[in-house]
Amino acid sequence: MSARQQVLVLYLATSALDSEVVGWSAYDGTGRTSPTTGDSDEPPYASGVDALRDGWRLFQAAQLIPPCPGGEYDVSFLKHEFFFEKLVDVGAP
Incomplete structure (x- = not known):
């Protein structure tokens, strides 16, 4: 078995x-689709x-980091980020 990783954010x-x-973002390391x-x-x-x-x-x-006082409504990055993976069998090399 030759496994490759797929990542889902x-x-x-x-x-x-x-x-x-x-x-969301998805990345496919199997080579079956484009990398993203x-x-x-x-x-x-x-x-x-x-x-x-x-x-x-x-x-x-994601780490839970409280906002600084007064910054509760500031626009910034998306902070509740979760990474998932699947290992997919791509057959023999």
């Missing part, structure tokens, strides 16, 4: 894994829990 509305997906996928306007899953149910393995969750 989901940005959620809150730190809860069952909250709504507000942004996900040109759709619809997220691949409604929540992080839905990705888990479909076989994705969670390997990193």
Whole structure:
């Protein structure tokens, strides 16, 4: 077996894994598609829990860092970032 990694990055509305997906990126290391996928306007899953149910393995969750006083409404990066992976068999090299 020759396995390759697929990575899915989901940005959620809150730190809860069952909250709504507000942004995403997907990377396919199998060579079957372009390295980045996900040109759709619809997220691949409604929540992080839905990705888990479909076989994705969670390997990193965002740190919970409170905003500085007075910065609660500042626009910045998406802070509730979760990384998932799948190992896909691509056959013998």
